Amino acid sequence: MTSSEELHKRRGAAVARGVGSTISSYVDHAGGGTITDVEGRQWIDFAAGIAVANVGNSAPRVVEAVKAQVERFTHTCFMVAPYESYVAVCEQLNALTPGSFEKRSALFNSGAEAVENAVKIARHATGRPAVVVFDHAYHGRTNLTMALTAKNMPYKHRFGPFAGEVYRVPMSYPLRDGGLDGATAAARSIEMIEKQVGAENVAALLIEPIQGEGGFVVPAEGFLPALREWATAAGVVFVADEIQTGFCRTGQWFACDHEDVVPDLITLAKGIAGGLPLAAVTGRAELMDAVHVGGLGGTYGGNPIACAAALASIETMRELDLACAAQRIETVMAARLRTIAERDPRIAEVRGRGAMLAVELVQPGTLTPDPAAAAVVSAACHAAGLLTLTCGTYGNVLRFLPPLVISDDELARGLDILDAAFR
Structure with a gap:
């Protein structure tokens, strides 16, 4: 060997x-x-x-599901010739994610791609341009998601210029903000948004409920609910980036569940499919369906092998x-x-x-x-x-x-x- x-x-x-x-x-x-x-x-x-x-x-269920799907077909492109497993994954995500309202999902390849599409959906649905993100955030390595990401090295260094209309505000970081309580930390961020961006210009507020690459920062209790309440009042789409925190990782199916925060859109990837590349945006039906036919998709998004793996992974999470x-x-x-x-x-x-x-x-x-x-x-x-x-x-x-x-x-x-x- x-x-x-x-x-x-x-x-x-x-x-x-x-x-x-x-x-x-x-x-x-x-x-x-x-x-x-x-x-x-x-x-x-x-x-x-x-x-x-x-x-x-x-994982045994994932291995068997992948083997069975490979023998049937490996790719047709859902946008050309659709198949049941794509629909079944969307049904599962609509049922599992926070919120009792009617939902829709769309499948993609990576976390960064999911984030990009969530921004597209929010901008299209609201007609607004601005996206608000947080200090220490990580959202991906594509041009837009590098703009959304806070850390320069190694993610952004000499890769600019980046996409515009992205605004950054302070995160609740209890160790480093003097133990500021969640409501006060949220008020600080909201004041900055309203003064420097203008709520009426904001399409989406995008946040990791627990930051990943930024240092596993857990915001103070009350920070996320306060931001959620403000976003609702301001007509801003609240997007939870649960790419690293989702699928039982934090002791709940999703990290938002710890404080009963219900996002308008949620981005998913990583743990979704037992190691196969798959990602998703799931959210309110009226937002997801606001985009015109053909406005969402991608050649490999929701590949049938990855969908089979996702269904088997979700079944394993439930069973175990x-x-x-x-x-x-x-x-x-x-x-x-x-x-x-x-x-x-x-x-x-x-x-x-x-x-x-x-x-x-x-x-x-x-x-x-x-x-x-x-x-x-x-x-x-x-x-x-x-x-x-x-x-x-x-x-x-x-x-x-x-x-x-x-x-x-x-x-x-x-x-x-x-x-x-x-x-």
Whole structure:
């Protein structure tokens, strides 16, 4: 079998340098809470393909569904010759997402594509141009979604100019805004929107209920409901970007459910299809249906294989009660992370929900970000066989996203490695 070293040499001659990887080992197979590389080395997986493998890699129902669909047909393009599985996925999303009103869905390929289409829908339905986003936000790597994203390096650096009519306001970040309560933090953002943009010009307010790449920032309680209330009064489309938080990741089907926030539109991807590329926009029927026929779509959007995988993934989430599994993971992980934090002054905060947890590292006794410490701890984890990721505007956050099917033993072994890495 080809070694990781040999594959890395081939990669250098074939793959663009701008495509990075967290580790230099190359995967042979994966399942449950582990990944095995081509040398046979096993890694505990605290990344889940960046919150994609919620049901685990090669989940049995997903494998069988994909095999069956491949044998029937691989692609016709739903816009040319439609098929049932696309309709069935939309039915499931309409039923699962927050809100009891009539909904419609449209399927796409990636999270960034879903966000772009949500903006298109909001602008078309309202006739307004402006989009409001938040500090520390991440929404994708396309031109429009780079404009929506807050972080320059590596996502935006020298890729401009970007799309216009995008406005950024402060996020509720309890650790770094003096513990401002949610209502006060929301009032601060709303005042900025009204003074600098004008509510009558805003098509959409776009927010991650828990920020992902921005550092797993959980806004103070009341922040999201206050923004939702303002958006309703102002005729602004409230768009929840649940691309990383959706599909049981935070201990509920969707992160908005924690505060009973009901978005007008919700963008979905990552955990939706067991690792196959699929994304969606789901929302109020009157908004989704405002767009003219032919205004939404794409050649591969709602590919039949990805749709089959999505239906099998959703069935697996229900059968295994993966929202409850995420709560169990939080109970175990958060307790261990707080124990580590009690002895390590570099950890300013343990935060997150469900199986979406993080620690923010700072220089002891301050709030000065310490990205070097995050990099060292993460590298030590990798060397010991634990796959971890860093994130945050300052690069100083260690984030943990284990598959929701990880076993108790795998979770414990991973936490032991993390504990040793901090020591």
